[in-house]
Amino acid sequence: MIAILLNKRAGLKWPFLLCLILCIQTTIAQNDGNSASNVKEIFNDFMRYRHENNVDKALETLSQAANIAERNEDSKLLLDTYHQYARLFLEEGDYETAIFYWDRASILLKDTSYSFGQAFHLYLDASLRYSEGNNFQALKQLEESRKLSNNRNLTNNILLQEAYIYTNIEKYNDAIKNLHALIVNSDDKERAYLATRANLQLAKISVTLNDLEEGIVHSKAALELAEKHGFSKEIKNAYEQLSNIYEANGNYSESLLYAKGLSKMKDSIFNVEKAKLDANTADKVRFEHQMNELNKLQAKNEELSESKNRSEITAILTSAFLTIISLLAVSLFRNNQIKLKTNDLLYTKNKELELARDAAVSAMEAKTNFLSTVTHELRTPLYAVTGLTHLLLEENPSEHQKEHLKSLKFSGEYLLNFINDILQINKIDAEKLEPLNIEFKLHKVLDDVVESLQQNAHEKKTELILDYDPTIPKKLMGDPIKLSQIFMNLVGNALKFTKNGRVEVIAKMLKKEEDQVKIYFEVRDNGIGISEDQQKNIFESFEQGSIQINREYGGTGLGLTIVKSLLGLFGSTIHLESELDHGSSFYFEMDLDYESKEGDEIAFELNLDEFQFKGLHVLIVEDNKINQVITKKMLTKKEITCDIANNGNEAIDMAKNNTYDAILMDIHMPGISGEEATRQIRKFDTVIPIIALTAISLDDSLDSFYDAGCNDVVTKPFKPEVFYQKIGENIFRSKMEGSI
Secondary structure, three states: OHHHHHHHHHOOOHHHHHHHHHHHHHHHHOOOOOOHHHHHHHHHHHHHHHHOOOHHHHHHHHHHHHHHHHHOOOHHHHHHHHHHHHHHHHHOOOHHHHHHHHHHHHHHHHOOOOHHHHHHHHHHHHHHHHHOOOHHHHHHHHHHHHHHOOOHHHHHHHHHHHHHHHHHOOOHHHHHHHHHHHHOOOOOOOHHHHHHHHHHHHHHHHHHOOOHHHHHHHHHHHHHHHHHHOOHHHHHHHHHHHHHHHHHHOOHHHHHHHHHHHHHHHHOHHHHHHHHHHHOOHHHHHHHHHHHHHHHHHHHHHHHHHOOOOOHHHHHHHHHHHHHHHHHHHHHHHHHHHHHHHHHHHHHHHHHHHHHHHHHHHHHHHHHHHHHHHHHHHHHHHHHHHHHHHHHHOOOOOHHHHHHHHHHHHHHHHHHHHHHHHHHHHHHHOOOOOOOOEEEEHHHHHHHHHHHOHHHHHHOOOEEEEEEOOOOOOEEEEOHHHHHHHHHHHHHHHHHOOOOOEEEEEEEEEEEOOOEEEEEEEEEEOOOOOOHHHHOOOOOOOOOOOHHHHHHHOOOOOHHHHHHHHHHHOOOOOEEEEEOOOEEEEEEEEEEEEOOOOOOOOOOOOOHHHOOOOOOEEEEEOOOHHHHHHHHHHHHHOOOEEEEEOOHHHHHHHHHHOOOOEEEEOOOOOOOOHHHHHHHHHOOOOOOOEEEEEOOOOOOOHHHHHHHOOOEEEEOOOOHHHHHHHHHHHHHHHHHHHHO
16 A cells, blocks of 8 residues: 555656566465455444444454455545544544544545545544534535535434534534434434434433433433443443433432443443553554555565565565665655644644634624614614604794704714615625516616706706617616616715716617627716726725815715625626816626517606695504604605504504505514515405515515515605605505506
8 A cells, every 4th residue: 555655646666666566466366355345344344343432343344444445456445444544533532543544535535536535524524623613614514525425324424413513502403403313314324323322412412401301311212222232432421421410310329320330331341442542542553554564565575485486586676675665664654753743733723724714704794793783773763863854844943943954864864874885785795685687767767866866966066967878778677776776876976076067877788689788887077086096995995085085075985885896796897987187987887688579568657746645544564652653744744644553463453454555564573573464464465555664684685575565665764755755656556557
């Protein structure tokens, strides 16, 4: 084996190859009883000895398998043997030797295509990481291992290892689920052994959860299986668990009985086996393997010397070969010692880096969850601020009060935009934002953006123009909400830095195929421009070019970051051309699907002034008392009457027993959520418009609201005109569509 490895790894020249050929010829001439056909029986014997904690016998069987692998040059069998060596030493606590054999297997895997071997290698890596306390890394490796092989025995061992890890991280329900599956497993190799280990671990979890009776049941089940099959280590563990549980339960007589049995075992089987393993250390095992190779080659040399049919040159070459191999073996042993020390140092440093990486990931998750919680919780009081401000402004306040109220309204809307930006960034960072693919009218999306920002443009004395290519298909497929967010940020940014100037929103069709178009978008202004140095960082979070710009123009510096991230969802990239004092141009291209055959449209558009709100009766589903008052007053302003449900269950009952024109549904409520309440209402009423009126959090998804049966979504806090528009659209459009 040493010669084979040296030839593969060190690139030995022709003298070694010639000697190797002569050695192989003499080996083939011998009649050895072991062959590849015995491998299965050898591994079965190894499994039995391993379960019985008979380490010496287990090592002997692995040595037989290694010999067969070397004779047949079977790299897969040799890889399996190294894996079992590593597993055996790991189970006995000899991590250094386990890592030694795991490294040997790693070398073989580089040149061997063997999916089961790769899967088992990852399983062993997970076991090593678990022994070092890296639980989450171990879980990741186990998941990768499961993907590579569906071997039943390996799958069951993965389940057991996961159960140990889940116990460590206090995910007891997941651990119990795995362990119960193992108790009734149908493994053809380790059925009883896996069931025994599962019962022992269930007993341990039961004690942790203070369920001592359950702990006794599982410990006794484990003891019965272990004694039946001779699992000495598991017998000891079962005795020890039962003794401790009975002592904790106050049953000292039973505790003493099992303690005596434990003491008897320690004085006999377990200590003898442990002493044998301690004597057979990792370095000794490796050195013995090397010496075995030398002894085999020396024996072959003696046979060659006694044979009269061999030529003198063969004997000389063989002797030279043996001498060289002997020197190389000694050198290899010394190099291994140096390498092991170096590996230990590298391994320690790698683990430190992995721990640092895990800490950084945990910190990032904590930051994301914190920001998500804060932004979500801020929306409820903000709803009260913006809602009450709107109501007060409509109650004819005095001029000096109106000035204060407008300032309060501006501050509330500014804070709301900032919170929305942070929530958007968090969703993108957490990969919880998915683009929609629905039918929409691009011209309407862009026209709405321009119209909504015209007031801002007038204040800046800036001309805001939409240059739209009429050849673009009317109906496209995509995400109009995110596209609107992109242009709101780009146009809003352009207006912020342009006074007495011009801002253009451009949409041009570049290419049209059977069912897809490529469209060029650009937002161009003649404002203050951006210097070359500032352009390098302009798309980074909270970056506005300079402190002076931030102080003069305000803002959070998140708009362009959101644009870049949203375009990334569509596979597009934002580009910038700018010259200081001469304006800026932000442009990108996007591929959008479209319907090549457009059907006849029944066009009807409703404006806010056309809605007849008087006489409408709606149901408000809201658990917050302040929000109830504000929403009710806003509806009363439009002469809309309403009922109020404090939770989802009340909403279901009231919707079933009364007639409403619409339902305003809060999503986050105690008891059943707004989504679940909507699903229940849709079982008996599929027509009534249901509008989700909620503060969207990091984990919320608009898709899930629509899937539950909502017709539309209004995020709190909202602008009153948006609130009324959504109510009018959903109530009157459904009536008009029905009549048409």
